[in-house]
Amino acid sequence: MMLLLMKYALCVHLIYSDIVQRSREELKAIREPNPGLKPTLAIIQVIEEILRLNADSRVHGIFLHLPQSFLSKSVCNAIKPQKDVDGLNIQHFLFCNSPLDAPLVGKMAVLLGLEGPLKATLQFLLQNNGMMVQTHQWSSKHFDIEISRAQTPKPISQLAQEIGLLPEELEAYGNTKAKVHLSLLNRLQHQPNGKYVLVAGITPTPLGEGKSTVTIGLVQALSAHLKLNSFACLRQPSQGPTFGVKGYMDNNNYHNNISRYHRYIHAITAANNLVAAAIDARILHEATQSDRALYSRLVPSVNGVRCFSPIQMARLQHLGINKSDPSGLTPEEVRAFVRLDLDPEKVTWQRVVDTNDRFLRKITVGQANTEKGHARQTQFDIAVASEIMAILALTDGLADMRARLGLMVVGSSRNGQSITADDLGVTGALAVLMKDAIKPTLMQTLEGTPVFVHAGPFANIAHGNSSVLADKLALKLVGEEGYVVTEAGFGADIGMEKFFNIKCRTSGLRPDVVVLVATVRALKMHGGGPNVTAGVPLPKEYINENLQLVADGCSNLKKQIQIAHLFGVSVVVALNVFKTDTQAEIDMVCRIAEASGASAAVQCHHWSRGGRGSVELAHAVKKVASQKNHFQFLYNLQDSIVEKIRTIAQKVYGADDIELSPEAQAKIDHYNQQGFGALPICMAKTHLSLSHMPEKKGVPTGFILPIRDIRASIGAGFIYPLVGTMSTMPGLPTRPCFYDIDLDPVTEEIKGLF
Amino acid sequence: MMLLLMKYALCVHLIYSDIVQRSREELKAIREPNPGLKPTLAIIQVIEEILRLNADSRVHGIFLHLPQSFLSKSVCNAIKPQKDVDGLNIQHFLFCNSPLDAPLVGKMAVLLGLEGPLKATLQFLLQNNGMMVQTHQWSSKHFDIEISRAQTPKPISQLAQEIGLLPEELEAYGNTKAKVHLSLLNRLQHQPNGKYVLVAGITPTPLGEGKSTVTIGLVQALSAHLKLNSFACLRQPSQGPTFGVKGYMDNNNYHNNISRYHRYIHAITAANNLVAAAIDARILHEATQSDRALYSRLVPSVNGVRCFSPIQMARLQHLGINKSDPSGLTPEEVRAFVRLDLDPEKVTWQRVVDTNDRFLRKITVGQANTEKGHARQTQFDIAVASEIMAILALTDGLADMRARLGLMVVGSSRNGQSITADDLGVTGALAVLMKDAIKPTLMQTLEGTPVFVHAGPFANIAHGNSSVLADKLALKLVGEEGYVVTEAGFGADIGMEKFFNIKCRTSGLRPDVVVLVATVRALKMHGGGPNVTAGVPLPKEYINENLQLVADGCSNLKKQIQIAHLFGVSVVVALNVFKTDTQAEIDMVCRIAEASGASAAVQCHHWSRGGRGSVELAHAVKKVASQKNHFQFLYNLQDSIVEKIRTIAQKVYGADDIELSPEAQAKIDHYNQQGFGALPICMAKTHLSLSHMPEKKGVPTGFILPIRDIRASIGAGFIYPLVGTMSTMPGLPTRPCFYDIDLDPVTEEIKGLF
Structure with a gap:
């Protein structure tokens, strides 16, 4: 049955597209949100074809995409009473957000009818001068985890259709990726935004604590298990390190099909x-x-x-x-x-x-x-x-x-x-x-949840967040009850601070909740555990239970929670559980987190269980996001450059003060003279400590933050003070991981990349 | 009607694709060219669906793509007698190349039925254990030149369908480009190759003489006017020069939508x-x-x-x-x-x-x-x-x-x-x-003719030809009566020589005819006209009739014809006509070309008239390509490196001898010692003269070719002697053409690029 449904679904598509080709002028007329407009020949032809198909006893369903069309309150009322068919409640698929007496708004129309009184509805719509139905909940096909492992992603056109994109808003790149046109923002301009969730982390070990995997696990849980429209917005990984030092995303089976996209x-x-x-x-x-x-x-x-x-x-x-x-x-x-x-x-x-x-x-x-x-x-x-x-x-x-x-x-x-x-x-x-690069890339998680991968600026000399455009598109696509989850690079003291002070300031978007990712491993390090080094086996403290190290290390967690509260945003702590963590360690972290002001603290098992391992987190996020928050910036743009830097250093990093090198002071004078003084600040500081000294774990105090130099990205729109030396060019180690990478020339399978 | 035809056409596609998803194993069985194989469930389902659609009075046509299937002589005979419908002769669309008594061959099946006895045919096919129909002539939609100018290319999936690609062999990149899977070569392994046409040129002016535009004009004429399946295989242009010095393809309105593809x-x-x-x-x-x-x-x-x-x-x-x-x-x-x-x-x-x-x-x-x-x-x-x-x-x-x-x-x-x-x-x-780069990119000319754009090696330090793989794929796709037209960089003394001695040697493919592009402008330069410089207005000799200069300059044309004959390949001279050329000049060139051994010499007006301007060339190419030729290489790989270089210098360039620098001699010894002595030679010589001296026009004689140094590309498989200094990094002039390039942020239209 599904086969036939799909078949005719696409038929309607094609007819419409062809008409579009032939009657651009007519279409243009339809697209104008002109209240006095009558349905044109093109619309009538489409509707007639639908009616013909509906009369065909072999047709079991029609899935219709139309560009901007017509909507009136009476039309919505006429559709809403439709009955359940085959267990699907038609009301789930219909949503009307047109203001009364404003019958024509420029929106996408998606109508999913199943048997039943489709013909009558369509005729009614036609008589009422048009139709406009907005999907409320996506009819997404979620893969079971077993199917996910088999790695057969949905065709990207199917995913796009599920989330309400029009064919003309999509440019497929292969079968699993597509660029999305920015015209979507215009079409959905009246659509309310969904909830906006930021995933940040405590001060990490050099191995990273799994913010990306928490992000993916969370949207999978929200989508497949809580049945909420959800979107992940991720940064594009750099290609260089892929062949250099292993580590990035390498221990994560759940989204490796979204991490190989380097075209921007x-x-x-x-x-x-x-x-x-x-x-x-x-x-x-x-x-x-x-x-x-x-x-x-x-x-x-x-x-x-x-x-x-x-x-x-x-x-x-x-x-x-x-x-x-x-x-x-x-x-x-x-x-x-x-x-x-x-x-x-x-x-x-x-x-x-x-x-x-x-x-x-x-x-x-x-x-x-x-x-x-x-x-x-x-x-x-x-x-x-x-x-x-x-x-x-x-x-x-x-x-x-x-x-x-x-x-x-x-x-x-x-x-x-x-x-x-x-x-x-x-x-x-x-x-x-850059014309094509500006379009975010739509992909999917291994469980079939939509993901935008777009932009990936450095988290030190830049702000380390994925694109504003992807977030904006996703917030419209998920709708008012949906969720967009994005992540900030490095620890919350850097990534989150920049997300708020730079990205949110630029975009005008406001976060509803922060998910703060912690691991027992990183907490033990902050509690005084031995060094953690990439490529070297973990010391025994990290493998065996050690409650004292965990308890001491929670100081860093507490401080990062407080940093989020500076901005007036509530925090859900997500403990990314490793198989070596004991129940007592897990319980202790959650207890301390909540005592430190987190609105909730939950454990996540997405690593072993995919979306199902993040259901508890999803519930916590949903609950906290629905509460009111009082977002505020940490500083005003009109503060002096020195003031802005000092505010971040003292309030976020816990420094006693800042110290400017003569070079830095000269640059500040130059930037002020050139009129760049009112830009936000993008600190270039190590992510391995709250201070500028990577070896100082936990919550360092009593330090003066040295500002070695200051640079400016005027086009991007920020001033970046250099705290210490920032490497902007990684190197290859003696044995780069390319030694393990190969391509099977027959199956085209890639070995050793993840 | 076309709308409905397309609609149902794609329906069948979808059904088949879905079945493929569900029964990979069954499909694998179908794909094996196993004579004993019976039709499987999947095939029967497809045929039943076709029969159902055929019974539907609203269905006016079915356009069916199936992967490898079954063909017998008796099936072909059963189909052939079908009658004309609506002016289309069904015989045009059917072709059987299966040997008698070998009923099952691994080929693509394309069947285009129009009303009529389709049902009976399908039932017959089913009873005869399958069906196999190979398109003989593509059912391509050619754009009229007026439509072409409106620049609305066919969807790439439509073009792919027209030329017999299966959906699973295509990866769309946007709506106008797609990569083609190499598995096609395997599927069509028993398909005979089409005719193989090389477009080369006389020694050019620094402005270029239009080989690419002749190539495009020729395939457009072959396709739309001679109704022959035709494919152009072109090099990918470098991006660097696009923003540097204007010139490349900039005076050609007929294929600018194929020249912006830089992903490889x-x-x-x-x-x-x-x-x-x-x-x-x-x-x-x-x-x-x-x-x-x-x-x-x-x-x-x-x-x-x-x-x-x-x-x-x-x-x-x-x-x-x-x-x-x-x-x-x-x-x-x-x-x-x-x-x-x-x-x-x-x-x-x-x-x-x-x-x-x-x-x-x-x-x-x-x-x-x-x-x-x-x-x-x-x-x-x-x-x-x-x-x-x-x-x-x-x-x-x-x-x-x-x-x-x-x-x-x-x-x-x-x-x-x-x-x-x-x-x-x-x-x-x-x-x-390089995994994805190896797949050629399918695009189209402004008249809707298929083009592969794939690879673009330098024509000096490398061989300057587009890819072997694109040529091989295209030769299978056009079928035995079809034409693949590709071009060689620089003048024939360099590009064509390398095409034969390196590319054809590697690929095993043999050219059927050489099209040698000449312009009155370049011939006048060879006849003693003043210097031609990019960015400077042409001297009056090039704007006014000057028969003497043309007559004298034909020496270069004659020499290049002779070079092609060295390889045993016939030549059609294509005179790329500019608006300043006079009829007397044109006639003179054609007369001298034929007197110099060209099998034909014709004038081309593709610049002003698109494919229609190249119909005469297409007829000449068709005629000459059908004659037998006696292709041979110029040297044996087992000749010594010095011998091979000397052969090219003397026979192709007309040098008296070669002279090796001590450095070059040392390299030869080194390469011999490392076992690289049996590789072909890829001369790095100026393209502006047959000699190593760019200012020597016409046919220089009495010179010794100096070999300054020798290098090797062992992976590519050639030794490249350096004759003079080769720049491998262009520069930007004082006013790069980026000053004129801009993007309209609203319409997304690009200005100033071509």
Whole structure:
């Protein structure tokens, strides 16, 4: 029966799409939310076809997607009374959020009818000038865990259909991935957002404490077990480390099919390196040409006509030159226009590569004869460290992204002016390169729950959160009763603080609850346990019960709970249980967590049981998210840069004060002078301690936080103080994990990657 | 009617796909070309469904795709007599190539029935144990040129269906691109190949003479006008130049939707740079650790057990150490195993980036303190110059690609041994990175003709041809009467010579005809016209009629025709007509071409008229391709390296002799000693002259070809002598074309790219 249902379902789709092809004008008319509009020929044809199919005794169901259509209160009432059929209550699938007397709103229409009075309903709809039915609960197919292990994901088109996406909003990439168009935000603009859940962690061991797996386990439990629409929004992992040091997501069977998607990074690498090439080429061309030669090349005569390109006009305006005729500039104006006069010593833009390539940490470029002696020292960063990745994560659309790309500061001129991508003339090309990357990628967990994977900025020199756009899309798709779960990189003192102060400030979204992930392992470390090192077997303290270490280590947990409370958000502690944890240890953590102010503290067994292992967490999250919270930022943007840094250092890290290096102080003066003083702060601090000293576990006190230097990502929109040295290029160890990776040329199976 | 036809067509598809999901085992049985096999449940279900649909009076047609099935002579005879319906002759769509009395062959079945006696036929097929109908002519929908200009390409799934691909052989990437699985080669292994057409050119001006546009125009004419199945196989353009110097494909309106696909290059960049990072990290680790420390890290104890990974076992065997227990190696064996002992001065592997970044032409890496003084000078190449790109273009499948990747020589040890990717242990990871890149990308021309875009190796340091795999797939898909048109980079003296001696030798495929592209512009240059420079207006000689220059310049055309004849292949000259060309000039070229041995010489107007402008060329190609040719290689692989180089220099370029630098001679000795002497030769010579001197136009004589140096791409499988200096990294000019590129944030339209 399902076969036939699907078959005819898709028939209707196709008919509609074809009509769309043939009558764009008609369709455009339908799409306009015009109250006076009558159903057009296209709509009538579709409905007639549906009625024909309904009359066919072999048709057992119709699953219809239509773009924006018509909805009135009376229509909704007419549909609601429909009866259960085959155990499915039709009311579950219908939802009307149109205000009374506003019969036509621009929304998606999804109608799932099962036998019954479909014909009458459709005729009623037609008579009432249209139809609009919004899915309330997704009719998702959840895989049983046994099926999940067999790793046969749903076709991505099916998943998309389940969660209410229109075919034209989807671009499939293979059978299990698809990009989602941002037009969805417009279509669902009147849809209320779902609940917004942030997964953060206590200060971790170098092995990580499983925030991503908690995220996945939670959405699986919410979806399959609590029957709530749920979406996970995750960062895209960097490719470099995949072949370097093992660890990332490697002990987790439950979502490895979502962790192999690296395409954005290609676009980011291309865009980042185009800027870098443009910088050095420009320095060379300016150094070797007269003003006049530069001008005649920058504004060439094409078929006898010289004119400025739009981006050159923008530069002229920026320079205060209000002329549009290239022949009208004075020699001084020509000079100002053609010479960015970038100081090679003050270029801050770095090249990037998506490989762990330690030999690129410091390099000299431009040593070939063709570069005429303009060699200079610079470096490559790992691709995810690019400011463009941070922009991708923070932007809310193409226009905003383009503007941010243009604002990126790449260095200073010899007289101290900031030089931007706009000045280089490269903004439009960057926007073109990033055009597809801005669309979040839809994937699924092994249990068939939808996931957006989008952007993955560094958690140290950037803010370490997945994209604003993915969260916004997901919050609309899940609907008012649904849940979007996203995670923040590193410990809560870094990732969560940046999530609130940077990401939420930018997006305007407000979190409903924080899930704070802890492990007995990390707590024991904070309680004084021996060092935990990647690649080395765990000391016995971590394998055997040790209640004292756990009790002492809960100081870190308590502090991180308090940090969330600074922002007015309630906390559910999720204890990610390992097989070596004893019941007494587990109970102790939950008890202390609740005594420390957590609204709930529950154990999670998603590692061994998938979504079923996170049901208790899901219930706790649902309960706490439904309570009112009083979200607030930690600082005002108008506070001085120093004040903002000090606030974070004292209130979040527990420092007594901060200490600025002369270099840092000079940068602050420069940024204030350039007008960048009102940006939020993105601390670049170790994640292995609340302090700047990685070896200080638990809750360090009595320290002064040293600010070594300060940098700025003007396009992304934050200032980042450097606390200590941040590596932006990992290296390969003696035995990189690529030794274990292989491809079976016959089955195409990948071995050794996870 | 078409709407309904499509609708039900896809219905049948879906049913079949679902059955496939449910009964993989049954399907596997069907796929085996087992003569004794009876139709299984799955096939019967499908046929029953078809019969049900046929009984439905609303069904006007069925378009059925089935994987390998059954065919007998009697079945074919039963189908053939069917009558015309609605102007379409059913015989056009049916083709039987099964030998008599071999009723079951492994082929795709496509049946297009239109009303009529479909039911009886299907019942007959069922009674005869199956059905097998091979499309003879694709039922492709060709766009009229007016529609083409509106730029609404067919959905890629529709194109795939038209050319006989099964849904499971396709991975859609967006709506207009899809990767095609290599399993197709296996399914169609008994299908005869189509005709194989190579488009090459005379020695070009720096502006290029339009080989790509001739290729597209030709397949469009063959498809839409001669009604022959046709496929174009093109190289993937590099992204770097797109934002640098304008020119590439920029004057061609007819296929710009196939020229924006850069994904392979990402995989190649990642793979190439992983090798580079592994090399430098290995040198560092070897330099800073004892044999014992290296060994304990390379073969670590995991849960108390030490063992070699498979790729380490391969290295042991390569070293002649037949042991598998890590504790059993002698200290000398450990030393041999752990130390590649790469000589930093003799690392030949370069990093790559897909940006025109001139400052990376010569760089010093490893200058950070963490690299402990192991700085060395190296360079970045543009990504398409990577040996991995050449491998992608020459491989015939995953196993072969994996083997080639492992064979890549990255440098020499201090005692002169070649060190490979296998020695670095990185081969498996490279294969994983390249796993998706090996699948050719299906796209379409603006007239709806299928195109494979796959691989784009440099035409100087590599062989400059698109992939063997795309050609092989296309030759099967077009069928025996169909045409596959591919192009060779640069002039025929380079691109065509390499196409024959390297690509055809590797693939085993044989060309049926060469299309030699000429322009009046290039011929005038060869006849003594002034310099032609990109970005500078053409001198008047090129705009006004000048028969003398044309007549003189035809010497180059004649020579290139003779080069093709050296290989025993016939030539059709295609004169790519520009609006400034006069009829007298055009007639002169065609007359001289035919007098010089071309089988035909025709004018092409695809630039202004699309496929319709190439109909004459299509007829000429069809005629010449049907004649027998006597293809032969120019040299034997067993000839010495020097002999092979001399043969190309004398017979193709017209040199008196070659002259080896001492460096080149030393390399030849080294390669012979390492066992690389029997590889084909890939000359790295300027494309702007038949000689090594770009300014020598026409047919230079009396010169000695200097061989400055010799390099080797062992994985790709060729030796490349350097004639002069080859730039492997373009630069950005003062005004890169990114100044004109922009994205409309609302319409998402790209401006200024073409």
